[in-house]
Amino acid sequence: MTYAIEKNGESRSFPDGDAFLNGAVGRDQADIVIYSGVQFTPDSRKAAILIELGAECLGDHINEDNSEHENVLGFARYRNGGDPPSRLIELVRHSKTSESAIAAARDLFAAAGLEVSLCNDQAGRIINRLVVPKYNAALRFLDEGLATQTDMDLTCKLGLGYPDGPIERVVRGGLASYYRVTKDLFDAFGTPAFAPPRRARIAFKKAATCSETAKR
Amino acid sequence: MGAGIALVAARAGFKTISFDMSEGALDKAAKQSVDFLDKSVTRGKLNADKRDAIVAAMSRTTSIDGLRDCDLVIEAVFEDLSIKRDLLGRLDSACAADAIFASNTSTLSITEIASGSKHPERVVGMHFCLPAQLMKLIEMSPGILTSEETFRSAWQWTEACGQMPVKTQDKPGFILNALLVPFNNDAIRAVEAGVAAPADIDRAIKVGLGYKMGPLELLDLIGLDTQIRLCEAFYPITLDPRAATPPLLRRMVAAGLLGRKSGRGFFDYQGNAMFGA
Numbered sequence: 001m002t003y004a005i006e007k008n009g010e011s012r013s014f015p016d017g018d019a020f021l022n023g024a025v026g027r028d029q030a031d032i033v034i035y036s037g038v039q040f041t042p043d044s045r046k047a048a049i050l051i052e053l054g055a056e057c058l059g060d061h062i063n064e065d066n067s068e069h070e071n072v073l074g075f076a077r078y079r080n081g082g083d084p085p086s087r088l089i090e091l092v093r094h095s096k097t098s099e100s101a102i103a104a105a106r107d108l109f110a111a112a113g114l115e116v117s118l119c120n121d122q123a124g125r126i127i128n129r130l131v132v133p134k135y136n137a138a139l140r141f142l143d144e145g146l147a148t149q150t151d152m153d154l155t156c157k158l159g160l161g162y163p164d165g166p167i168e169r170v171v172r173g174g175l176a177s178y179y180r181v182t183k184d185l186f187d188a189f190g191t192p193a194f195a196p197p198r199r200a201r202i203a204f205k206k207a208a209t210c211s212e213t214a215k216r
Numbered sequence: 217m218g219a220g221i222a223l224v225a226a227r228a229g230f231k232t233i234s235f236d237m238s239e240g241a242l243d244k245a246a247k248q249s250v251d252f253l254d255k256s257v258t259r260g261k262l263n264a265d266k267r268d269a270i271v272a273a274m275s276r277t278t279s280i281d282g283l284r285d286c287d288l289v290i291e292a293v294f295e296d297l298s299i300k301r302d303l304l305g306r307l308d309s310a311c312a313a314d315a316i317f318a319s320n321t322s323t324l325s326i327t328e329i330a331s332g333s334k335h336p337e338r339v340v341g342m343h344f345c346l347p348a349q350l351m352k353l354i355e356m357s358p359g360i361l362t363s364e365e366t367f368r369s370a371w372q373w374t375e376a377c378g379q380m381p382v383k384t385q386d387k388p389g390f391i392l393n394a395l396l397v398p399f400n401n402d403a404i405r406a407v408e409a410g411v412a413a414p415a416d417i418d419r420a421i422k423v424g425l426g427y428k429m430g431p432l433e434l435l436d437l438i439g440l441d442t443q444i445r446l447c448e449a450f451y452p453i454t455l456d457p458r459a460a461t462p463p464l465l466r467r468m469v470a471a472g473l474l475g476r477k478s479g480r481g482f483f484d485y486q487g488n489a490m491f492g493a
Contacts, residue, residue, distance in 0.1 A: 086423060086424045086425075087423050088420055088423040088424035090424075115419060117412060117416040117417070117420035117423070117424075118412060118413070118416050119420075120410055120411055120412065122409065122410075122411050125411075126406065126412050126416065126417055126420040126424075127421065127425065129402070129406060129411060130402050130417075130421065130431070131399075131425065133399070133458060134395055134398070134399045134402075137394070137395060144385075146384055146385050146387055146390075146394070147383060147384045147385070147391055148383075151382035151383055151384065151391070152382075154353075154380070154382055155355065155382050155384075155391040155392055156391075156392075156395065158345075158351070158352055158353035158380055159351065159353040159391075159392045160396065160427075161427065161429070162426070162427055163426040163427075164426075191457070192457075193458055
């Protein structure tokens with residue numbers, strides 16, 4: 001399965017230097033075309049068209065009723081803030097995505113040593129939808145004095161076998177960037193579980209202030 | 217759970233008495249303990265002399281008066297506040313005036329449990345993780361009236377047992393269940409909302425976050441009926457919508473899909489294969 005990459009700027013899924021970028025061929029020779037930061041062009045001759053997603057939904061890019069979009073999928077390689085990308089690809093289908101396009105995308109990512117979880121086109125996809133409320137709760141518990149950060153993280157590692165604790169993970173990934181993730185989900189769902197926690201709001205404001213100061 | 221806690225204590229060299237009103241339950245727990253120790257010897261993790269010493273340190277009784285010489289009593293009875301409070305009242309009469317009473321509750325308030333004793337200053341939360349004989353973590357929680365001396369002594373005891381205590385406030389679910397129960401419910405709601413199939417959700421969590429188990433696989437292991445009980449314990453005291461029982465969970469339990477123990481939950485366990493349900 002050959003693939004082309006049309007991109008503008010650095011891809012979050014495949015940052016500069018990622019080996020996956022080296023395997024790309026020209027668009028005309030490719031079975032699959034990947035778009036990152038570029039408006040996609042429908043092409044029903046391709047096995048699949050893949051649009052890299054940020055916080056937005058696939059529906060922001062396509063029209064499900066357009067038959068030319070049946071081979072179009074969204075995707076994102078999961079990353080915790082500024083951490084390196086994981087091996088997980090969240091592959092996003094819409095209601096009329098063809099099974100053959102899904103199979104082609106799966107094959108492509110599997111050949112690159114990545115693992116695919118297929119999901120429907122909903123805000124937060126799988127991981128952020130599930131972990132953000134938990135991380136927000138952990139940050140709130142920390143503010144409320146339930147336990148120290150060390151003890152909360154240790155509890156999750158020892159009691160649940162997690163490789164890292166929720167707070168150390170969010171802090172490592174960057175509280176300011178985490179704010180954007182949880183704010184986007186709060187805007188989408190409107191439920192308190194996604195409301196940006198105090199520490200993330202503060203980190204975001206401080207980062208914005210620093211950025212403004214640097215510009216002056 | 218009590219048997220695992222008894223093993224932790226006896227393994228550290230403490231003379232350990234298991235109390236249950238049922239002789240049969242004590243027999244069963246004793247057999248499980250010996251089996252566990254024998255396996256540890258077979259696997260080379262324990263030598264035979266040490267096993268014999270642990271077994272010799274363990275005894276049992278069906279009479280609460282048999283606990284009168286204990287310095288520390290850890291209760292691991294059913295998660296029912298009235299039962300735990302009643303037990304503490306009886307321990308007041310049976311035990312020495314300086315005995316410490318610890319509760320292994322995972323959901324109930326230590327302060328409320330302690331109100332069953334005339335000496336709430338001697339009551340402390342000591343939540344072990346399953347299986348207690350393998351898991352190092354203990355969530356230690358002082359109730360409102362727990363004395364510093366009691367908490368310090370109980371903490372030191374867990375360390376003497378080679379465990380790793382963490383301190384939490386006396387709040388519903390402490391740390392572990394306060395984070396885990398709503399998270400697992402969120403995973404159930406994601407299935408119900410059609411976000412993805414159970415296998416895709418679990419794969420995402422395992423590959424993306426490095427968890428050893430996905431939330432739905434874990435729920436199948438815990439038991440879906442147990443998750444309902446946890447929700448019913450948490451939601452009324454927290455009023456957190458994430459802790460409320462998801463409708464899909466109720467439907468699955470009504471259909472007899474309880475997880476591994478019934479052969480099917482979010483996944484199918486017929487034979488050795490595991491398939492998305």
